Amino acid sequence: MADGRAVLLPAGLADHVKQLQPRFAKVGVTLVDTPETLVDPATAELVVPEPTIAFDAAVLDEIDAGPDGGVKLGSEPPWVRPGRYPLASWLLVRDPDTVGPLSPGIALSSALGLVFGIDTMERTVEVVGLLTGLIERVAVTGAWYESPEDLAQQVRAALS
Secondary structure, eight states: OBTTBEEEOOSSOGGGHHHHHHHHHHTTOOOOOOSSOOEETTTTEEEEOOOSSOOOHHHHHHHHTSTTSSOOBTTBOOOOOSEEEEEEEEEEEOOGGGOEEOOHHHHHHHHHTTOOOOOSHHHHHHHHHHHHHHHHHSEEEEEOOSSHHHHHHHHHHHTO
């Protein structure tokens, strides 16, 4: 996330947040660290839900009242507030020969396997329609990375 725009990251990164977060911060990108990714395909937005753990919002409001609109706490960038953020790009892991913009067909076939709960033909048709609409509105890019730094650079490029 940078400048109010989001990049949907490749699946399977939850175990690497501690390694990714400082590298992303160096390139001006903030990770949204939630247990699952919520995307509204009708609006092509990343949906950041309200926290499920109770906290005193006044503390965060006080910190956010700083002159720059937010304060870095230690090495972590300011948190991403709950809300809806336009998706600028979607990175899907591909092999090194298919890095870069993906055709709609390749993007759809790569993304379909990432969706859970497809157990009927009707649901499959519904999901294909939703993904097709999303792919028409969001730049889908094949990514290949060998380090957190590689991924951070590709995310920054996707936001440029």
